[in-house]
Amino acid sequence: MKKPVLAGIAALAIVMGIGGLGIAQQQEVKAMRSDPVDELNRLGPDFKWEGKEGRMQRNYRQQPPLIPHSISQYQIDIRTNQCLTCHDWTNAGERGAPTLSMTHYLDREGNELDRIAGTRYFCTQCHVSQADVPALVDNQFKPSSPINSR
Known part of the structure; x- marks a missing residue:
């Protein structure tokens, strides 16, 4: 040229x-929620789920259970996991909390441990707490149907 x-x-x-x-x-740049972009999002009150059997319904097979309470002040790091103060098998009975699945006490080779396995120590890598806030985007998701309903 x-x-x-x-x-x-x-x-x-x-x-x-x-x-x-x-x-x-x-x-003007708008936030997806009601708060301005340059401010922290204020979440609504924590979701309090009161259903049958005391557990939230799962939406698909193998979904990790949802956490029906706030964990905003919980410490989960390499030294401390405050979830275990209620949910470890040694404490769950007296605290009235659901116990961890036995899979949380198996190492990579399938050997049973007397403490939670290191691969399952950080609860929030699979489990999420719920908050009563509006959805960010419209969602058309429908949960899977039970296996025996066919």
Whole structure:
């Protein structure tokens, strides 16, 4: 290409870039929730689930159980896991909390341990707590049907 054509394309790109920045700065950025983007999202009150059997319904097979209480102040790190103060098999009975599945006490080779396995120590890598907040996007998800309903 000739130099004047390249210079014209470069000038056009600069003008378009500057104009685009001006337009972008005029538009207000909106958060997906009600709080402004530059502020912390305020969550609603913690979800309190009161159903039959005291457990939340799962939406698909093998879904890890949901946590029906707040864990915002729980410490879960390499030294401490506060979930285990209620849910470890040694404490669950007296605390009235569900016990961990026996799979949480198996090592990678399938050997039974007397303490929680290191691969299952960080509860929040699989389990999530619920909060009563609006959905970020519309969701058309339908839970899977039970196996014996066919």
